[in-house]
Amino acid sequence: MSRIVVVGAGAAGTSAASTAKQFDRSHQVTLFGDLASTAYSPCGIPYVFGREIESMDKLFLQKPEFYTQEIGLDLRLSTAVESIDMASRTVTQAGGEQVGFDKLILCLGWSYVLPDIPGVDLEGVHFIKDIERAREIDRQLDSVENVIVWKARPVGLELATGLAHRGKKVTLIDDEPWLLGEFADPDMVKPGQDSLEALGVTFMLSTELKELRGRDGKLVSAVTDNGEVPCEMAFMAADEKPNTALAESIGVRLGSAHGVVVDDMMRTNIPDVFAAGALVETMQAIAGVPVSLLPSTYSYPQGRIAGTNAAGGEMRTRAAYFPWAMEIGTIQVGGVLITETLAKALGRPYVLGVAKGITSARYHPKVEPMNVKLLFDPKTRELIGASFAGGDGVKERSDFMAFAMRKHATADELANMENVYSPPIGALNEPISTAAKDAVKRLGAK
C-alpha cells in the first residue's frame, strides 16, 4: 500500500489518479482539484457558444461520484494545495489540513499570462477556461452584438468560428501576420482565414492590441495601433504558461520551454515526485526541441504513465511528433511539425512536396480541395513535416503522417502508397501521394 497524492484534477490528474488506484486497489489515492468541477471537456466550450452543442452539461464526462464511488479516489474539489513539504512528505491544503504521501504526482496544468495592457479586468473581458464561468458568459452572449477575439491561436479561432455561427460581429486581432504561426505556414492557413471572412469575421492581423477601454467598469472598445473597435465582449486567447510554482517550491527542475523536465517514466528530478500534462516538457522528435503546454490528447496517456509508475508499475513514453488539426470556419487545417517556417528558423534543410488535391472524385458534388505540403530530409529522403488544408480527412491524414514519421517513411514510399478510389469519398489520386511524387521529382533519383 502506498499513499499517492495527485495535485490537479484536469485530464492528466484524473487519468493519473484513476490509473494508480486501478493498478493496485490497496493504494490510497487523493486527488486535489482547485475548481469545483472535474472531468469535463473545456475544448467543447466554443461549440456551445456557437450553439453547435446545446449545453455545457454535454461536456461533462463523469460526475464526481464516479471517481469517489466507482474508482475509489479521495477526490477533493474546490481544494487548492498550498504547499508541499518533502521532509515530512505532506501536502497542506487550503484551510490547513495536511495529507501525507509516499508518491506525489503534479498535474497542475497551465494558466493564462495576463497581457500587460490596461483594461484586462473590465467586465466583459474573458479568459476561457473554467466551465462554470463559461455558463455565465454563454447567458450574457445573448445580449452582446460586437465581440473581439484576441490572438489567432487554436482557442481563439474556435471561438471566432463559434461566435460567428451565433451571429455575433467578430473582430479577430493578432499582432502576428498570419493565423496559428506556431504550427502552420501562411499559405496553409489562408483558406481558413478566407472561410472565416466568408462567415463575416473581420481580421486585424499584424495589429497590436493597446488597450481595452471601458465605461463604468464595462468594456466598450478595443484600442489597437490600427484603430479602435467597439465591442461589448472580448475573448482573450492569451499566451499560456505551465503552472510550475508548486513544483519549483520543492526544487523540481524546469527546462527551456518553462515546463517541468521529466524522464520517460514521467519522473521529475526529485525522488518520488512525478509530473504529467500541460506543465511538463516533451521533446518534439523531428525538431529536437522541448515543448510544453501540450493538449489533452497527451495529458491522458502521460497521466496513465505517471499513475502506473507511481503505483509501482513500469510504463514509458515514446518520441512525440504532435499531429494537430482543427476547423477554422468551414476549412480543416492540420499537420505534423515541422512546418516550412520552423525548418527555416531552425536552419534545417528540407525538400518540399506540394499538391493541390481533392477529397472525392472531381465530378462528385462532395468534392473539396485538399492542399498538401510535405517536407522531406534531402539526405535520408524521410518525411519531416506535413501540412494540410481543405475538406474532410485532415485529422486522419495528420494522424497517418505522424505514424509515417515514426516509421521513417520516405518520399519514395509515400509516392507509391496505395489508396482507395471511390467517387464520393476518395479521389483517384491521394493528395499525400501526389505531394510525395512532387518531392521525389525535386529530390532526384536515389
Added chain:
Amino acid sequence: MSRIVVVGAGAAGTSAASTAKQFDRSHQVTLFGDLASTAYSPCGIPYVFGREIESMDKLFLQKPEFYTQEIGLDLRLSTAVESIDMASRTVTQAGGEQVGFDKLILCLGWSYVLPDIPGVDLEGVHFIKDIERAREIDRQLDSVENVIVWKARPVGLELATGLAHRGKKVTLIDDEPWLLGEFADPDMVKPGQDSLEALGVTFMLSTELKELRGRDGKLVSAVTDNGEVPCEMAFMAADEKPNTALAESIGVRLGSAHGVVVDDMMRTNIPDVFAAGALVETMQAIAGVPVSLLPSTYSYPQGRIAGTNAAGGEMRTRAAYFPWAMEIGTIQVGGVLITETLAKALGRPYVLGVAKGITSARYHPKVEPMNVKLLFDPKTRELIGASFAGGDGVKERSDFMAFAMRKHATADELANMENVYSPPIGALNEPISTAAKDAVKRLGAK
C-alpha cells in the same frame, strides 16, 4: 524509335500509351479502344443514376483530341483488335488493317460473366459498363418504378444506393448471406445493410436468382427460390472475368486467378509483350494469393509501369495490400485485406483488436460511429488486416492501414500512435488506437 501498340483504351491502356509516348516522343504509339469513348470514369455511373451527379458528361476526363493532339497518340476508337501475329509483329484490326509493333501492351480489361439463367437478354436487363449505354438507361429510369439489383458487390451496392436516392423501389438479391463477402466480414457490413434498408432497399440475401421473366421481350419480374419480385429493370452486378482471349492466342501464360501473369515490370512470359490493368494478376502481400480484376486505382500506375518499360525505361511494381472503401447508403465501409473470414479460410492464425469508436467528440453533433476490427499476427504482432464501418474517414484510415502494413506496424505501435483530438473532427481516442490496445491485451506482454 519504337513502334508501340496498346490494345484497350481504359484506364490502364490510356495510361500506358500516354506514358510511353511521353517517355520518348520519337516512339510511334497506337492505342486501340473497342468502345466509342475513352477517358471517362465508369465508377461515376451509379451516382448519375442517383442524381448526385447531374450528367454523364461530368464523368469524362479528356476528349479524344487530348490524346491525339496533346499527347500525340494514334488513337483508334470503336476499333477492336481481332488478332495478333507474333511472327510478323502485327496486330490486325476489325476491317483488316494491320499495324506493326516492336512492343505490345495488352490492357483489355474485363467482361461480365453472363449468368446461366433464362431471361438475361430481355429488354430492361442491364450490365453496367459502357457510358453511352448508361445514358440511355438513365433516360429510361424516369419511367421505371421497381428495380432489382443482382449481387451485393461494390457496383451493385453503389447502384442500389443511387437508385434508392432516385426514389426507385429497389430489391437487392444475392445468394451469399452477407454483402461484399470477398472483402468484408458480416459484422462489418451489417451497418451498411441497415443504412440501405433505412433508404427503402429490400434485401433478399441467401437467395438464388432463378430466372428473369419477360412479357413481349420486356422484363416484368425476377424469379428466385424465395419468391417472385416484380421489376421493370434489372442491374446485374455479375461475376467479372479478365479479357484474356487475345493474350492466350499468342501463348501468354495465365495464373490461378484467371488473369495474365506478369513480372514486376509488367512483362508477360512472351518477349516484348506487356500487360496491365484488370486482366493481370497481382499478389496480395498478406494472403500471398494472386488477385485479378483490380480497380482502376491500380490500372493507372500499372499502365505507367508497362508504358515506361515498353518505352525503354525501368520501373517496377511493389507488394500490394489493396485498401478499399465505399459508401453503402449513408455508411462508409472499408479496410485492407485480410478479413477475419479470409484468415479463417486460409487457416492463418490471428489475434483480433476491436473497437466501437467515434469520429468526433462524443458531445459534438457531427459524431458518428467508427467500428474497427484489426487482425494481428500472433507471433510477429504485425498488422495483417483491417476493417472499418462508420462515418467519415474510412478511406483515409484504410489508406493509412495499408501503409502501416507495408511498414510492418505492430499492435504495440498502433496502440501508442499519436492522434489529433479536436471536437468537430476527431475524438479523444482514435478508434484505430483503441482497437490496437484491445489486441495488445489479447496478445499479452511482449
